[in-house]
Every structure is written in C-alpha cells, then in structure tokens.
Amino acid sequence: MFKKLQQKWGVNGINMVLIITTFALGGSACARVAGLILKLSSLEKNSIWWIIYILLVTILWPICVILISFPLGQFKFFKNYLFRIWSKMSGKASENNSKNAKITKKQTKIAIFASGKGSNADNIISYFKLNQKADVALIVSDNAAAGVLDVAEKNNIPVMVLSKEDRLNYASCIKHLSKNEIDFIVLAGYLKKIPASLISQYPDKIINIHPALLPKYGGKGMYGANVHRAVIENKEKESGITIHFVDEVYDHGKIIFQEKCEIENGETIESLAKKIHILEYKHFPQVIANVIQKQNQR
Numbered sequence: 001m002f003k004k005l006q007q008k009w010g011v012n013g014i015n016m017v018l019i020i021t022t023f024a025l026g027g028s029a030c031a032r033v034a035g036l037i038l039k040l041s042s043l044e045k046n047s048i049w050w051i052i053y054i055l056l057v058t059i060l061w062p063i064c065v066i067l068i069s070f071p072l073g074q075f076k077f078f079k080n081y082l083f084r085i086w087s088k089m090s091g092k093a094s095e096n097n098s099k100n101a102k103i104t105k106k107q108t109k110i111a112i113f114a115s116g117k118g119s120n121a122d123n124i125i126s127y128f129k130l131n132q133k134a135d136v137a138l139i140v141s142d143n144a145a146a147g148v149l150d151v152a153e154k155n156n157i158p159v160m161v162l163s164k165e166d167r168l169n170y171a172s173c174i175k176h177l178s179k180n181e182i183d184f185i186v187l188a189g190y191l192k193k194i195p196a197s198l199i200s201q202y203p204d205k206i207i208n209i210h211p212a213l214l215p216k217y218g219g220k221g222m223y224g225a226n227v228h229r230a231v232i233e234n235k236e237k238e239s240g241i242t243i244h245f246v247d248e249v250y251d252h253g254k255i256i257f258q259e260k261c262e263i264e265n266g267e268t269i270e271s272l273a274k275k276i277h278i279l280e281y282k283h284f285p286q287v288i289a290n291v292i293q294k295q296n297q298r
C-alpha cells in the first residue's frame with residue numbers, strides 16, 4: 001500500500017514519511033485545538049458539543065496540515081492535495097470526469113502516443129482531469145496488445161491503433177488527429193520513430209520522455225531495460241529522465257527538463273526502472289502543463 005501511494009503521489013520515500021507525519025500531526029493538532037476552543041466555551045459535553053467539535057475539526061484540519069507542511073517542506077504537496085479535495089467536493093472533478101464533459105474552447109487537446117503498459121499515460125490522464133487547461137482526448141498506439149489501450153478504455157478515451165500501412169507515412173494518423181482537433185502530442189513510451197510529415201504538422205508541439213540523461217543513452221534501440229542496462233554496465237553514478245521536443249532524430253530534440261537520480265551499489269535494472277518511473281510520474285504531467293501554458297500565452 002505504501003509503495004502504491006508513493007507511486008500515485010509521485011514522491012520518494014523521505015517525502016512519503018514527511019507527508020504521513022504531516023497528516024498525523026495535523027490530525028492531532030486540529031483535534032487538540034478544537035478541544036481547547038470548546039473547553040474555553042464551557043459548553044456541556046452533550047450531542048451539540050460533539051456536533052460543534054466535528055465541525056471545528058473539519059474546518060481546522062486543512063489549516064493545521066498546511067501550517068505543519070511548511071516546516072516539513074511539504075507545502076506544495078498539501079496545497080495540491082487540498083485543492084483536489086476541494087475540486088471533488090465542489091463537483092469540478094466529476095464534471096471534468098464526465099464522458100460528456102464539454103471541452104471549452106481554450107482547452108488544449110492532447111493525444112498520447114504509447115506502445116506499452118501506459119502507466120505514464122494513466123498518470124497524465126489523471127493529472128489533466130484536475131487541470132482545466134488541457135485534456136487527453138486521444139490515445140494512439142502501434143501495438144494492438146498494449147496495456148495503454150486498457151488505460152484508454154478505463155478512462156473513456158478514444159483510441160487509434162496504427163497498422164503497418166498507417167505507419168508508412170502517418171497520413172491517416174494525421175487525418176485522425178485533425179478530425180479529433182488534437183493540438184499537442186505527448187510520447188509516453190512510444191517506440192516508433194515520428195516521421196517528418198507529422199512533425200511538420202505539430203512544430204514544437206510533440207514532446208517525449210526518455211528514461212536517461214540525454215544526450216547519453218539515447219538513439220535507436222535505447223528504450224526501457226536496454227537503457228538501464230547500459231547505464232549500470234557503464235558504472236554511471238547517476239541516471240534520470242529527460243523531457244524533450246521531438247525532431248526527426250531519435251531522442252535528439254531540444255531538452256525541456258531533466259531530473260537526476262543516484263545509482264546505488266547493487267542497483268539492478270528493475271530497481272533503476274522503478275526510480276525512473278517515480279521521477280516520471282512526479283514531473284512529466286507538470287512539465288507538459290507548463291509547456292502548453294507557455295505556448296498558449298504566445
């Protein structure tokens with residue numbers, strides 16, 4: 001459960017401990033303050049007392065966790081966390097989740113291209129359910145058995161599976177993207193090369209995530225375990241993620257963002273892949289949102 005939460009929230013072990021500590025301290029602080037307020041009011045401990053106590057705790061809890069999150073360095077997490085709760089309570093999230101949710105004019109429509117499991121796609125979809133600026137409107141895959149298609153189904157997102165012919169020149173894909181009014185493309189574990197014909201339709205609007213610190217360990221055949229194996233075999237001290245614009249050369253376009261992680265003694269391909277995924281879940285959606293926001297401001 002601990003691991004799952006860590007993945008969902010996109011945080012490392014230390015931050016996870018600090019977040020749980022903030023929850024615990026915030027909970028006991030608000031219960032204490034509510035008790036003290038009622039003590040001062042000298043109300044009798046009857047059912048009204050309990051109703052007021054519960055109301056006070058509910059109001060004080062967000063204030064307490066936010067205050068405690070400052071010294072523990074978790075303010076950003078709790079600000080987002082409380083915002084999500086508020087969105088859910090005020091119905092914004094469910095409106096957004098709804099299959100029939102109307103997409104406003106300003107919303108950027110994203111297509112995610114993926115060939116595999118699609119855990120990044122899943123994470124990006126969840127993120128944009130709460131971010132009104134953009135919406136994941138299409139999933140494209142070159143693999144009819146890819147897990148990302150289940151992710152799309154779960155989230156009621158239309159899919160396009162590219163056949164061999166489709167991948168000869170991407171003409172039908174480009175048509176489909178335009179029919180779905182796609183403005184922005186995110187490659188999240190897409191293994192095929194993006195042709196010039198598609199890049200020219202989406203200048204600076206296609207970004208990719210690579211599970212290493214480019215320009216090292218990029219290029220044809222450098223994906224998934226191959227990357228991590230090469231990094232470990234070369235006895236690198238660190239690896240990380242790179243988010244970059246896509247050009248006609250594999251893993252080559254302008255770098256937008258990088259984040260590092262340490263390679264520890266005895267690091268395995270699996271353990272490194274896990275570390276990289278945590279970094280991806282933490283940063284990729286936010287970087288996509290920033291790029292889209294910048295471009296929309298132009």
Ligand code: GRF
Pocket residue numbers: 114116117118119120121188189190209210211224276277280
């Ligand atoms: C990620 O590690 C990404 O960096 C790479 O492919 C992997 C996709 O993983 N390009 P998932 O399918 O999102 O789980």
